[in-house]
Amino acid sequence: MGESNLSKSYMQSLIEDLRTSKLYTDLQNAAQAEISKPTIRLSEIKKGVQTGLTNSGWDRKLRNAIFNFLQTHPKVPYPVPPPEHVKEPLQFLRKAQLQWEKRILKSLNSMCTELNIPLARRRPDKEQKEMLQKWTELGIEGPDLSQIRPVYAPKDFLEVILGLQNPNYRTSDTAGFFAMWGIVQVPLKVKSIDELRLQYSDMAINQCQSGIDDFVDIPQELFDMERVKLGRKVIAANHGPIAQEFSKKGCPTSLREHLWRQILCIELDEVDVLYYEQLKVNVLQHDLLVDSLLYKDVKLTATNDDQYFVFEDFLYQVLLPFSRDTHVLKHFSQNSATPPRSYIRGKLGVDEFMVLYPPNGVIPFHGFAMYVAPLCYLYKETITLYYVFREIYIRFFYRLHSISSHPQGIVALSLLFENLLQTHEPELFFHLKSVGCQPLKVAFKWLVRAFSGYLSSDQVLLLWDRVLAYNSLEILPVLAVAIFSFRKTNLMKVQSYNAAEAVLADLTTLQVIPLIQLSLFSK
Amino acid sequence: MYQNQGLTSSRMARLKYATDMDKSVLMNNFETRGWVPVSPDDDWNFYWANVQSIRNIFSVDCGYRLTDDQVINHFPNHVELTRKDLMVKNIKRYRKDLDKEGSLLAEKDENGRYIHLDFIPQTFMLPADYNLFVEEFRKNPNTTWIMKPCGKARGIGIFLVNKLSQLKKWSRDSKTNNFTPPTSKDTYVISKYIDNPLLIGGKKFDLRLYVLVTSFRPLKCYLFRLGFARFCTVKYNASINELDNMFVHLTNVSIQKQGDDYNAVHGGKWTVQNLRLFLESTRGKEVTDKLFDEIQWEIVHSLKAVSGIISNDRHCFECYGYDIIIDDNLKPWLIEVNASPSLTSTTSSDRIMKYKLINDVINIVIPPGQPPDVRWNRVPAKEHLGNFDVLYDEELAQQDMVSGDPKKAGTMFRGKRDGSRPSPATWK
Ligand SMILES: Nc1ncnc2c1ncn2[C@@H]1O[C@H](COP(=O)(O)OP(=O)(O)OP(=O)(O)O)[C@@H](O)[C@H]1O
Numbered sequence: 006m007g008e009s010n011l012s013k014s015y016m017q018s019l020i021e022d023l024r025t026s027k028l029y030t031d032l033q034n035a036a037q038a039e040i041s042k043p044t045i046r047l048s049e050i051k052k053g054v055q056t057g058l059t060n061s062g063w064d065r066k067l068r069n070a071i072f073n074f075l076q077t078h079p080k081v082p083y084p085v086p087p088p089e090h091v092k093e094p095l096q097f098l099r100k101a102q103l104q105w106e107k108r109i110l111k112s113l114n115s116m117c118t119e120l121n122i123p124l125a126r127r128r129p130d131k132e133q134k135e136m137l138q139k140w141t142e143l144g145i146e147g148p149d150l151s152q153i154r155p156v157y158a159p160k161d162f163l164e165v166i167l168g169l170q171n172p173n174y175r176t177s178d179t180a181g182f183f184a185m186w187g188i189v190q191v192p193l194k195v196k197s198i199d200e201l202r203l204q205y206s207d208m209a210i211n212q213c214q215s216g217i218d219d220f221v222d223i224p225q226e227l228f229d230m231e232r233v234k235l236g237r238k239v240i241a242a243n244h245g246p247i248a249q250e251f252s253k254k255g256c257p258t259s260l261r262e263h264l265w266r267q268i269l270c271i272e273l274d275e276v277d278v279l280y281y282e283q284l285k286v287n288v289l290q291h292d293l294l295v296d297s298l299l300y301k302d303v304k305l306t307a308t309n310d311d312q313y314f315v316f317e318d319f320l321y322q323v324l325l326p327f328s329r330d331t332h333v334l335k336h337f338s339q340n341s342a343t344p345p346r347s348y349i350r351g352k353l354g355v356d357e358f359m360v361l362y363p364p365n366g367v368i369p370f371h372g373f374a375m376y377v378a379p380l381c382y383l384y385k386e387t388i389t390l391y392y393v394f395r396e397i398y399i400r401f402f403y404r405l406h407s408i409s410s411h412p413q414g415i416v417a418l419s420l421l422f423e424n425l426l427q428t429h430e431p432e433l434f435f436h437l438k439s440v441g442c443q444p445l446k447v448a449f450k451w452l453v454r455a456f457s458g459y460l461s462s463d464q465v466l467l468l469w470d471r472v473l474a475y476n477s478l479e480i481l482p483v484l485a486v487a488i489f490s491f492r493k494t495n496l497m498k499v500q501s502y503n504a505a506e507a508v509l510a511d512l513t514t515l516q517v518i519p520l521i522q523l524s525l526f527s528k
Numbered sequence: 529m530y531q532n533q534g535l536t537s538s539r540m541a542r543l544k545y546a547t548d549m550d551k552s553v554l555m556n557n558f559e560t561r562g563w564v565p566v567s568p569d570d571d572w573n574f575y576w577a578n579v580q581s582i583r584n585i586f587s588v589d590c591g592y593r594l595t596d597d598q599v600i601n602h603f604p605n606h607v608e609l610t611r612k613d614l615m616v617k618n619i620k621r622y623r624k625d626l627d628k629e630g631s632l633l634a635e636k637d638e639n640g641r642y643i644h645l646d647f648i649p650q651t652f653m654l655p656a657d658y659n660l661f662v663e664e665f666r667k668n669p670n671t672t673w674i675m676k677p678c679g680k681a682r683g684i685g686i687f688l689v690n691k692l693s694q695l696k697k698w699s700r701d702s703k704t705n706n707f708t709p710p711t712s713k714d715t716y717v718i719s720k721y722i723d724n725p726l727l728i729g730g731k732k733f734d735l736r737l738y739v740l741v742t743s744f745r746p747l748k749c750y751l752f753r754l755g756f757a758r759f760c761t762v763k764y765n766a767s768i769n770e771l772d773n774m775f776v777h778l779t780n781v782s783i784q785k786q787g788d789d790y791n792a793v794h795g796g797k798w799t800v801q802n803l804r805l806f807l808e809s810t811r812g813k814e815v816t817d818k819l820f821d822e823i824q825w826e827i828v829h830s831l832k833a834v835s836g837i838i839s840n841d842r843h844c845f846e847c848y849g850y851d852i853i854i855d856d857n858l859k860p861w862l863i864e865v866n867a868s869p870s871l872t873s874t875t876s877s878d879r880i881m882k883y884k885l886i887n888d889v890i891n892i893v894i895p896p897g898q899p900p901d902v903r904w905n906r907v908p909a910k911e912h913l914g915n916f917d918v919l920y921d922e923e924l925a926q927q928d929m930v931s932g933d934p935k936k937a938g939t940m941f942r943g944k945r946d947g948s949r950p951s952p953a954t955w956k
Pocket residue numbers: 649674676680681682683684686719720721722723733734777778779780781851853863864866
């Protein structure tokens with residue numbers, strides 16, 4: 006990976022992280038085992054142990070653990086900034102996120118008051134038993150949801166983002182040298198089309214890709230076979246960076262689940278199984294208001310979706326334990342968001358009685374379940390499904406619903422979408438804008454959901470291949486622009502927002518990879 | 529999107545159609561083509577008839593003669609394939625005949641099971657085979673069986689059986705049947721219940737695939753790509769207590785629709801593409817390809833089983849609804865073939881799919897741009913196949929055998945076969 010210029014403090018935290026991991030003890034035990042082998046020579050004990058560990062695959066595991074750390078921990082500049090700067094360096098965005106969180110919490114609390122239900126309550130034993138019995142079919146008789154409303158939807162969130170203004174920066178000044186037609190007011194640096202072309206050069210038109218739907222063509226068939234063959238070798242190497250490199254051209258369907266696990270460094274053992282079981286127990290013990298929100302969300306989205314309805318029950322088995330999972334809290338050190346706090350009744354503001362609510366710190370919004378739904382095509386074991394989702398969430402998806410200046414955050418992605426569309430399709434942008442249809446108003450929900458539920462299932466997976474492989478969400482706005490380009494002829498005819506939305510309502514027939522290729526590389 | 533249709537309207541006299549069914553997917557297709565509605569008693573070119581009308585038209589005493597520019601949507605004696613008891617009878621006979629010929633296809637394993645042609649659940653007719661059934665039942669008394677009235681559809685009259693006492697009424701020597709010979713109303717088939725169906729999300733489903741036949745001799749058949757899986761709304765549960773719960777066991781839309789958990793947005797229907805994506809992702813490509821190849825294999829052989837017996841009237845074509853259950857070993861079982869698969873649309877994507885189905889059927893049976901003529905060679909141009917793939921064309925297969933190109937004859941879902949089976953071109 007050529008990361009030679011890692012700072013000393015970064016190395017320290019890496020070592021610290023490794024030392025506290027299970028891998029550390031496992032490695033120690035494995036080293037012990039090597040030492041006690043009769044073949045080991047006392048004079049060359051270090052070398053012998055090292056070779057032994059390499060031969061038995063431990064060195065791969067260590068490399069993967071380091072890869073995982075590098076992927077999930079941004080390099081910290083020197084001198085080390087204060088923690089709130091790591092979360093979000095721009096003060097006005099920190100403030101805006103805080104305000105937004107307050108609003109969410111307020112609306113949650115008022116729902117409690119209105120419906121006269123607590124944020125959390127202990128389930129009586131009998132109820133726990135019943136729930137345990139129908140754990141795999143929670144969809145059948147869920148709680149009464151008639152009064153439950155999603156706390157917010159992407160369009161509410163968009164309003165907030167549109168209201169963001171940097172107080173030290175007057176937009177009117179810039180109008181002269183670079184007129185922005187879009188509605189995102191925050192000046193952030195986003196990539197240019199040339200930078201994106203470079204970043205996604207493996208997707209260039211002359212590079213064959215997996216999963217381009219061209220079954221009859223013999224060369225494609227041959228190519229697919231070759232891809233599978235190579236993919237098997239990649240999997241056998243069991244090394245995250247290799248899997249990631251390979252996936253840049255898309256994963257063959259039959260290898261995807263394995264490649265993704267390697268990229269995400271997910272290797273499950275008994276501890277993980279026990280951990281999930283414990284989360285399940287926590288679900289059984291307490292009934293949280295967020296459970297109802299999650300239920301409601303599944304019912305509003307996946308249950309009614311002809312691609313995902315069969316997986317309804319899996320979604321509960323993932324989402325409910327997820328809300329109890331305090332491991333998720335870890336990602337808040339990089340997230341501009343902060344887990345909501347709540348106080349035991351009557352102890353408002355007293356720190357000892359403060360709890361994070363929900364335990365994982367994530368309040369679901371309308372469409373949240375769709376982050377899990379496509380994964381159900383890949384993992385039929387709930388446990389694997391759970392851990393893969395959790396990892397994808399804390400690496401990527403949290404950025405799609407919190408306010409930050411991060412290049413992968415939703416604000417920058419929205420801006421990137423507007424910039425690209427304006428440079429790429431000025432005529433189209435101008436037309437839409439002049440009939441009262443700001444493109445982002447249509448595209449925002451696609452971005453927030455990473456297109457899940459909008460594209461057909463196979464296409465979402467092909468898209469997410471690229472998210473994981475390039476370790477970046479920037480492909481989302483690129484695709485959004487490509488879709489506008491592709492439907493340009495019809496969009497140029499619309500005279501209203503509703504008409505534009507109608508043209509873009511059904512994306513299930515799209516083949517995303519050729520679209521992205523066209524849009525990125527053909528002009 | 530539907531550029532293949534209606535080319536005829538300006539250049540030729542507009543086609544006259546008749547139909548017994550006031551289904552919008554049919555009417556919309558006819559209207560888009562600019563066809564003119566006429567009564568079934570008039571000179572129609574294209575008649576989408578129900579099976580009752582077919583019986584009348586082809587009955588001996590009717591004396592009706594079809595002309596060369598008339599096309600109709602059923603074969604006269606399609607019941608040989610589409611009535612539950614007759615289908616089973618014909619498949620059994622087909623296997624026996626192959627066995628007598630010494631065909632490799634009729635190869636059996638050490639238990640006497642057909643290796644290549646064991647694709648329908650073991651089935652008996654009641655009351656005719658009552659004694660045979662009892663013998664079989666006693667061999668495996670813990671098996672569940674499914675009773676289905678021969679003449680009914682949409683799940684009506686179906687029930688599960690796990691005790692002989694439930695069948696008193698159908699035993700040969702029972703009083704009720706001794707004096708009156710059974711009519712087709714009281715005849716049943718009883719089949720081994722597939723109690724290990726493949727479950728997805730814990731639920732049972734079956735496949736509905738559409739197969740178009742334009743000729744039985746030589747056999748010419750097409751498989752529609754946009755088939756779907758129909759899911760039960762309730763978790764599958766093989767326990768005895770649930771034997772009466774038809775929401776668990778029957779996947780018929782007409783049954784599931786009555787359940788509390790029926791969802792009108794998707795109607796419990798999942799596309800074959802999604803099924804394929806799921807299976808390939810979770811189980812791998814080889815087994816998934818094998819499954820889909822086997823499904824095609826079974827369809828072709830079910831058609832071959834009746835190809836000698838169907839009256840191969842050249843005015844006829846037929847679009848069958850195949851019902852297939854996949855078990856948890858990924859083996860497909862042919863359950864039933866429907867002569868008039870439902871054209872009612874339960875959801876909007878259902879409507880689109882069925883519209884395409886009818887559109888593509890018409891383009892294959894009446895080549896666009898040409899007047900209907902039953903003497904044509906029935907080799908539609910590739911661009912007129914729409915969402916259909918050639919499943920098998922006996923004529924082309926034979927030509928290719930002669931010209932030494934065994935690969936070309938059958939186009940598969942995915943074009944690949946596993947080596948353990950004779951390749952499609954050698955299907956006889
Ligand atoms: N042998 C079997 N094992 C398991 N399930 C079966 C079996 N036979 C039938 N079923 C279930 O019962 C349903 C109805 O069976 P079948 O299609 O034979 O009857 P039907 O009433 O003619 O239905 P329809 O006319 O609507 O197709 C099937 O869709 C399937 O779900």
